Amino acid sequence: MNGAESLVHTLLASGVDTCFANPGTSEMHFVAALDRVPGMRCVLGLFEGVVTGAADGYARMAEKPAATLLHCGPGLANALSNIHNARRARSPMVNIVGDHATYHRPWDAPLTSDVEGVARPFSDWLRTGLSARNIAADGAAAVQAARSAPGQIATLILPANTAWEEADDPVAPLPVAAPTAASPQQVETAARLLQRNGSKVVLLLAGAALREEGQRAAWRIASATGAKVMAQMSNARIERGQGRYPIERVPYPVDTALAALAPYATCILVGAKHPVAFFAYPGKPGSLLPEGCEVHVLARPDQDVAAAIEDLADQVAAGTAAPMPNDGPRPTAPGGPITSEGIARTVAALMPENAIIVDEGVTTGRGFFPETHNAPKHDWLQLTGGSIGEGLPLALGASIACPERKVIGLQADGSAMYTLQALWTMAREGCDATIIVFSNRKYAILRQELMNVGANPGRTALDMLDLGNPDLDWVKLAGGMGVEGAVAGDLDRLADLMRQAMARRGPFLIELLVP
């Protein structure tokens, strides 16, 4: 057995059975091992950002890491942006990065680079396998690291000779510790703050607290104490829809966010971070909390967030029933001209139960959340790290994890262009994904930001933010990668196309001409 085979066996034994890959020459022994060792599902991406974004989407839905297979330092570099997003989502991921044979590095062949240096800024765990005899143990350690709470990025560099040289047997999985419980003090202090400040308290939820059970506990607390419940700005996964709770998120625009959080004297972080402005702006604060607001950590992201919110609910809302969840009527498709709210109502009206919504709607998506509270039950996945170009790969990965669920991508056009190669993999894998591209033909968010700069922008600046001239034709782009598509110029046509797309399986793209 060679090193690659012992590594593949070990990954499988450790529960990693899906590999998103964009291999090169130095990974050929690993690829050959995938033939010899049955059980690993391999998904090819034509660009590395597709591979890692898909691994992120997979992890969010499968609740376990996928492996990625990447080629040398530059291939890893192409993968980093979505590794960054995955890390901010606290998704577990095991990156296998092939590199030159150890003894070939001194020659400084063209593809030579400082692979560890490339990996370091975005990896929680990083190791170069130096011997085929140890590579199975390295692989088991990588999976252990990835699965450690709250989910980590583990990067294992695999020199080619470490893959092809003779190895020992695979190793058994290493134990993964359960997340640490929040301390009694963390819970008791939160309870005291709620009892003292009541409606002046905001509970800020993230991570496991945004699953149905966590939200129910939070709403019990809110109902008993008058506290406010919010989700942080960007979240890996929120369980939403009828029978769940109408949770709002911290808004993106700084002034709106400051206003939303202004009423609170106390902020209790439930797996969330201190809420901050996405960017700094001249003369505006970095923290989104009002001055003097007291911040208390009920549970850090690496602690058992779900248990902590339950414990807190038991302390401050013992014996009280959960409040009424979303029970309003399901929205109907409004038809007519395109608005952000109208898109949301159309999607809410027509999506099937148990859909996975991947939201990289950026500017167009600002109005989506409130209008979809009363949609059927669904999961909502967001861009967590702010590096645009993850929506299509996330949709791909979520679909690989949950092939029986409909995936709906709400996708800004500028963002989609970074990783449009994901469409090809969707076609190849027969992903049941409907992608709605918001074709406004500009970096709309940047136009707003440019206006915020206070300048009176001229032609040069505006040209930098304009995706027209020429217009992108998304139906052609999708067709070029084997995905059928159609254009909608208003919400009636969007509804027609949505109905068709929901009635079939497989990938479909709707180019929505957003004014």
Place this chain on the structure above:
Amino acid sequence: MNGAESLVHTLLASGVDTCFANPGTSEMHFVAALDRVPGMRCVLGLFEGVVTGAADGYARMAEKPAATLLHCGPGLANALSNIHNARRARSPMVNIVGDHATYHRPWDAPLTSDVEGVARPFSDWLRTGLSARNIAADGAAAVQAARSAPGQIATLILPANTAWEEADDPVAPLPVAAPTAASPQQVETAARLLQRNGSKVVLLLAGAALREEGQRAAWRIASATGAKVMAQMSNARIERGQGRYPIERVPYPVDTALAALAPYATCILVGAKHPVAFFAYPGKPGSLLPEGCEVHVLARPDQDVAAAIEDLADQVAAGTAAPMPNDGPRPTAPGGPITSEGIARTVAALMPENAIIVDEGVTTGRGFFPETHNAPKHDWLQLTGGSIGEGLPLALGASIACPERKVIGLQADGSAMYTLQALWTMAREGCDATIIVFSNRKYAILRQELMNVGANPGRTALDMLDLGNPDLDWVKLAGGMGVEGAVAGDLDRLADLMRQAMARRGPFLIELLVP
């Protein structure tokens, strides 16, 4: 004047007047400055790898650096692969990377990352601008570093407040030293080796030695001493065609390369590096030179390579005339079924004088070189760093540098998919570029490598190297980005389409169905 304005003024004063950009929020003050300070040509790319690959192509042809404008650590990460290639081409480049305001970093907002850590593995010069008052000086130093021989990657990180805060006047350009001359000993030793070993010597050329004058000197030496002249395997730019010399390159396949270099007892490096295998293979050597081969450095890449080869020619071939350059008949378009040599002959037959050929042909391109010796004069640009996905951006950048010259991209399909967004910028900028995509619908080079691994590959492995299922449709992909295209299934049709493309201006894509 704010920091961004003082920086733009300084870049312009330092001779940097072209900026390839994919900006984000933290760069909005820089973008606004581009309006207020006239003179910077801005070219938008829809993905960062397009931006840096284009800056590389620009630098190779314009012989000076372009600026790039990139957004935070993840945006820089997307740019790294082609920065790697540019660095291996020794292209000068000035990367401006926007980041959070210095005082916002402690908040760890979603896009926060270790930007210096991201830049370091691929930057020769790296600095974070910490004050608007100093940013002009930082910019001048970045350009100075980029222009230092033989061409360097300079990365200047620009925190948002450094761009928007009040700054002083721009600064004057900093001096750039000419490359150091090779020492008399370097030249004399080379002369002695040539006189002693004659036909057992190979002169390995790179960099400036591959311009017309350098090659003429090398061929004078060869003619007088019996030495062999070769170019290194991958080169930033070779001047070729009728009236120039029929230079061969070190081949890519290891066994072929070993055979080509086996006859030589002495290797004289003329701006080139010691020739090595692109990858290591079990049981094969890393060095491509025969055992015991003596290696002598006539000129390092950072020395004055052109002067050194002239000096050497004057020593060993004084008074002799240059040998006959390429003077055979121009190839004719062969028609018929598609072969690597046939593609090359078709291109050689139909390209205009002074074309720029961008070769990312990979497997299909192996036979291109010999068949194009007798084409009209042209420049030949290669992928230098081995990270595929630079061909389309290189073609874009070369066209921006030389708008009056026809650019012809010889482009593998798998490689093209990494940075296909370059087509959109070609359409927008009206680049006079004809791209021939070799649609073999597989990573053909990897299939060869997999066979070399000695395995009998099965379905899983082969699927990882297969770009069919579904087939990419390059005419639709190009059309989706505003570039007209057509399909050729044989060399007759290729010739027809080439004639049409050569007779018009603007971008055009030919999908060549390579068996």
